[in-house]
Amino acid sequence: MRSWLKVISFVGLGLTVVPALLVFAGSIPWATHARLMMVGTVLWFATAPLWLGRTDGTH
């Protein structure tokens, strides 16, 4: 379960950054990048707190 959550989280991060590279390359328009980035943001925040925030919080 945890592994799947991590996979989804990293897909979210991928959707945050890869579309911008495609805009730079001229492959997709800016509006598509903005929408995909939003999807990536939702995926990241929906899954990452379930595994990333659960490590030792010594500091």
Add this chain to the structure above:
Amino acid sequence: MITSDPGIDAAAPPPNTLAERLDALNEFDREPVPQSRLQGKGSFIGLYAGEHVAGTEFVIGPLFVAHGVAAGDLFLGLLLGNLLAVLSWAFITAPIATRTRLNLYWQLRKVAGPNLLFAYNIVNALMFCFLAGSMISVAATAVGLPFGMRMPELADRYPNSAGWVLVVFLVGAVVTTLAILGFSKIATLSKVAAPWMFLVFVAAAVAVLPTLGVRSVGDFWPVAQERIWTGVPAEGVRKFTFWHVLFFAWFCNMAMHIGMADMTILRYARKWQYGFLSAFGMYLGHFVAWIASGILTAAALGSIAPGPIAYLGAGVAGAICVVIAGWTTANPTLYRAGLALQTISPNWKRWKVTLVAGAITTSAALFPALMMKLLDFVALYGLILMPMGAVIFADYWLLPKLGLRREYAQLQRLLFSVPAAVSWVGTLIACWALNRITGLEIFFLGLPGWFMATLLFIGLSYAQQMNGVRTPAYRTVESEP
């Protein structure tokens, strides 16, 4: 005479004196960190990378553009300035932190005495309030976007519209309420948001490069020189040179490294060499993120307001990033401010103190000058707290070499160390005079200030210890009623 240190006596009565109240608040961190709780490299990489990709980065990059930094000066200044910051963490903060295993509070208490520490805490709290205030302003620029709020501009000092006032109050109220209700949850959110925020910075900048005329990697440098960091400041703004960039990058976290506040973090390091891991924060946050936000401001034709420039690069996700960045920076800062202010009114509940800190913070956030003058404020914040770091450094390394005793305030149970107090205030007065007389800007005062504080403390400690000068001691057992 038997003396009783209220910070040490486990059977002491409930906290009444200033020293007891302060100690009670910091009780959890009293003991040196045990071996079993030391952390590996991964913790420090994550911590530094997360802490230095924050709301402030959305403002600092654009302000360099506004101050007319040239592209070459920016890149070289950031490379070298950040290197000097990393070396300061590694060679000044980390060695003392890993030897004492104490946080700044307890180490400074030994050197400066509890009453002087109280004054330091209050100054620190006010600085925290203003820093959190600037982050509320940052978040407000994103929250106000859908309402068509008039954005503050570079020259704005006072609230520019009723909409701004309303949005700042709203954001301030939410941040304060959340600081009261759930600090630990916000801390977790901050940890989760950090890698995503960094990628939003990078992605937003990459996505706007074509609008600036960058179609391939080879186009970047000419465009950087001609359209982003042109070397021409905005109207009415003073020009920054290579030296401004270098010293700002070095000293924007002056309170943390040469000011020793990061002893609190680095005391958990297995080795002092972990201080070098601050490079992850410096080069991701204070290099890549500053460059990215500078690119965004150029694409926004010089607009400085973080909300609109992030929206321009990343759409709604960019605006959310600005809100989260401002929020996750403001929240722990507000919490720390509340903690420090609680020493003034120990009978108040934590929520009430945090509410007061939130009110101060929100009032400060109403003034866009705080955000637009963030470079000056950050420099001032570091400068004000730095002398106490120099005092700790001199006390730990230099006094023993001169045959003097370390931690003299604790040794003599002094409430107030005159050498530390005069070094602190004297350095600030000397820096102010240097600024007034020679015109040396605030960004450059940290370096001479550190040497001034060190020399003053050594000289005054020598005089104090040779003459056996005493200031009032902690209460004694015999003096108890």
